């Protein structure tokens with residue numbers, strides 16, 4: 023920002039000057055529109071500057087995740103400073119192997135942010151300029167009602183001030199994206215085999231929204247290369263999580279993923295014949311409600327298996343189901 027004037031004062035002065043010159047020729051109207059646009063550029067945060075700030079924030083977050091070997095979060099437990107602070111939740115095994123992947127994801131997230139910020143900025147500015155042009159065209163003849171012009175200028179000034187906040191609105195819509203990507207990457211590499219898309223109706227409350235995720239609600243997407251797939255339990259002709267997960271980066275998306283850790287959480291269409299046979303007995307027993315629930319995530323001998331992160335859901339299995347699986351599935 024180069025001027026010491028408040029944005030409201032600056033646009034107000036400019037509009038008053040323009041209105042005082044009425045009636046305006048078409049050339050003068052165009053010139054006035056350029057003049058207003060120059061104020062927009064002077065006072066609004068540019069998409070490039072916002073994207074650079076965002077990239078800095080993502081880098082700091084990832085660096086913190088690497089230092090902690092887990093997902094950093096600021097624990098707000100009490101007003102006592104000694105109890106608050108940065109901590110790490112349990113991480114996947116050999117978490118360092120994920121750093122190159124997370125570096126790539128950071129680049130992808132930032133690249134998308136740049137494009138989206140630019141689109142959002144353009145849409146916001148276009149909307150404001152349409153309003154400004156509408157006002158300017160009323161100045162092509164002698165102004166007879168000064169009060170009406172004054173009121174229109176006031177509304178336009180308010181609109182300028184509101185549109186100027188595009189950067190904070192956009193940032194609020196996108197702020198949680200990268201931490202979510204990191205969290206999901208940890209969960210997906212903690213022995214999860216699939217994730218269920220959970221739609222959030224807040225998606226519809228965002229003014230600027232060019233996506234519709236309703237059709238995704240409840241759908242389950244297997245994770246490529248997961249341990250159950252490697253054992254031949256899962257169908258191969260499926261949509262994998264990595265094919266859809268980037269849609270969570272859509273502007274204003276409030277959906278989330280629920281990670282699943284056991285094949286018995288999947289529908290038959292996601293299982294192979296071998297998987298269906300293996301789970302047939304266990305499902306029958308589960309329907310009868312046998313046994314007490316016990317936490318089972320994945321075969322302990324499998325290197326891809328392990329405790330999930332705190333963000334991930336862990337499936338439960340009855341003791342009866344466990345016995346059946348022990349008989350039917352050779353690797354347990």
Ligand SMILES: [Zn+2]
Nearest residue numbers: 235275276277
């Ligand atoms: Zn969504």
